Amino acid sequence: MNKFPEQLKRLRKNNQMTQDDLAEKLFVTRQAISKWESGDSTPDLTNLIKLTDIFNVSMDTLVFNSETKSKVDTTEFVFDPKRNRYVRRFGKMNFWDFLSGYWWTILLMIFIIGFFATFWSGSPR
Structure with missing residues (x-):
């Protein structure tokens, strides 16, 4: 139409x-x-x-x-x-495009993994 x-x-x-x-x-x-x-x-x-x-x-x-x-x-x-x-606009998104737009998610995941790794390790200091 x-x-x-x-x-x-x-x-x-x-x-x-x-x-x-x-x-x-x-x-x-x-x-x-x-x-x-x-x-x-x-x-x-x-x-x-x-x-x-x-x-x-x-x-x-x-x-x-x-x-x-x-x-x-x-x-x-x-x-x-x-x-x-x-x-x-800029072609297919690759890892670096994702990282530049969502860098904070990577930092959050590292923090969470680090927190649980120290929590579950059970080794007292």
């Missing part, structure tokens, strides 16, 4: 622009904007990028109508348009 025509019209109206105003900014005809909003045609990639700049929205918001807060952690994941899904 393509939500782009509805999203484009909503964004244009929220920014108090007419089809003529938007067409002038994109250097296209008003009829082109009308066709995009009716779903009869779609803009090319260059115009999509210009639309994201004009409305100050992401490509996800413009094309996929994902204006609601997504449950994706954008500090760790980024949308890959080639795969049409979110992928890790």
Whole structure:
């Protein structure tokens, strides 16, 4: 289900622009904007990028109508348009990535193991 025509019209109206105003900014005809909003045609990639700049929205918001807060952690994941899904921003997590983010868990485990090792050793000092 393509939500782009509805999203484009909503964004244009929220920014108090007419089809003529938007067409002038994109250097296209008003009829082109009308066709995009009716779903009869779609803009090319260059115009999509210009639309994201004009409305100050992401490509996800413009094309996929994902204006609601997504449950994706954008500090760790980024949308890959080639795969049409979110992928890790820095590739797969390795041990060092885990350690840099969760170093405190390692210290806690060492402390707990050390505490129980001295407790169960039973050797008085």
